[in-house]
Amino acid sequence: MMSSTGLRILAVTAHPDDAEIYIWGSLCAWRAMGATLGLVVASSGEAGVRKGHDAAGLGPRREAEARSAAQNIGLEPIFLRLPDGGLAQSDLLDRELASAMAAFAPTLVLTHDVQDYHPDHRAVSQALQRLASLKVPVLYVDTLAGTTFLPNVYVDTTAHISAKIEAIRRHQSQDPERFVRNATKQSVWRAYQCNAPDGHHAEAFRFDAHYPFSDIRQQLPPAPSLAPLSNFK
Numbered sequence: 001m002m003s004s005t006g007l008r009i010l011a012v013t014a015h016p017d018d019a020e021i022y023i024w025g026s027l028c029a030w031r032a033m034g035a036t037l038g039l040v041v042a043s044s045g046e047a048g049v050r051k052g053h054d055a056a057g058l059g060p061r062r063e064a065e066a067r068s069a070a071q072n073i074g075l076e077p078i079f080l081r082l083p084d085g086g087l088a089q090s091d092l093l094d095r096e097l098a099s100a101m102a103a104f105a106p107t108l109v110l111t112h113d114v115q116d117y118h119p120d121h122r123a124v125s126q127a128l129q130r131l132a133s134l135k136v137p138v139l140y141v142d143t144l145a146g147t148t149f150l151p152n153v154y155v156d157t158t159a160h161i162s163a164k165i166e167a168i169r170r171h172q173s174q175d176p177e178r179f180v181r182n183a184t185k186q187s188v189w190r191a192y193q194c195n196a197p198d199g200h201h202a203e204a205f206r207f208d209a210h211y212p213f214s215d216i217r218q219q220l221p222p223a224p225s226l227a228p229l230s231n232f233k
């Protein structure tokens with residue numbers, strides 16, 4: 001479908017529930033702006049075996065969970081089916097990501113931070129950083145618990161927090177309630193960090209400006225509003 005805005009936002013993650021946990025509220029906000037969304041997931045998450053769950057058939061099950069979450073926002077994830085837990089710099093990863101980017105023709109790519117805690121996340125991030133250079137701006141995504149991550153872009157996700165929780169809950173193979181709790185805490189804390197009013201939620205990103213992509217404000221969903229500053233008299 002042709003977007004009315006011309007915005008084409010491509011999220012590239014390592015595992016089937018990463019987008020839901022880190023950026024789902026923002027994807028909903030981009031969708032509300034009329035952007036066309038794409039989601040590429042490098043692995044099928046077959047290594048994410050939780051206690052008491054069966055490892056057999058986990059990859060296809062997790063793909064189905066991700067599809068079920070994504071269809072609520074009209075998104076069809078593409079799975080590269082590279083090894084979960086074994087993503088590393090390789091020609092294969094580069095080729096797969098380059099062809100996914102060429103097929104979608106994004107105006108903005110979202111991916112994990114280069115200093116993320118998870119080696120699979122870092123591998124995807126490093127590959128994209130190379131491949132996107134001079135082609136498309138990259139927006140780095142918040143990390144688990146926000147460690148080592150200093151954001152400079154915030155998206156107001158208050159209107160989309162229920163959709164985000166619902167999407168995380170589609171990942172039943174991952175015992176999702178702890179992710180629901182932690183992702184909610186993080187979005188409340190990120191809203192507090194940028195002085196949004198109480199009760200607001202925000203997701204955080206970092207943009208490293210590089211010529212020719214020095215300013216991407218036209219591609220961003222609305223930032224959180226500021227709480228009254230009367231406390232600072």
Ligand SMILES: [Zn+2]
Nearest residue numbers: 014015018118
């Ligand atoms: Zn992950």
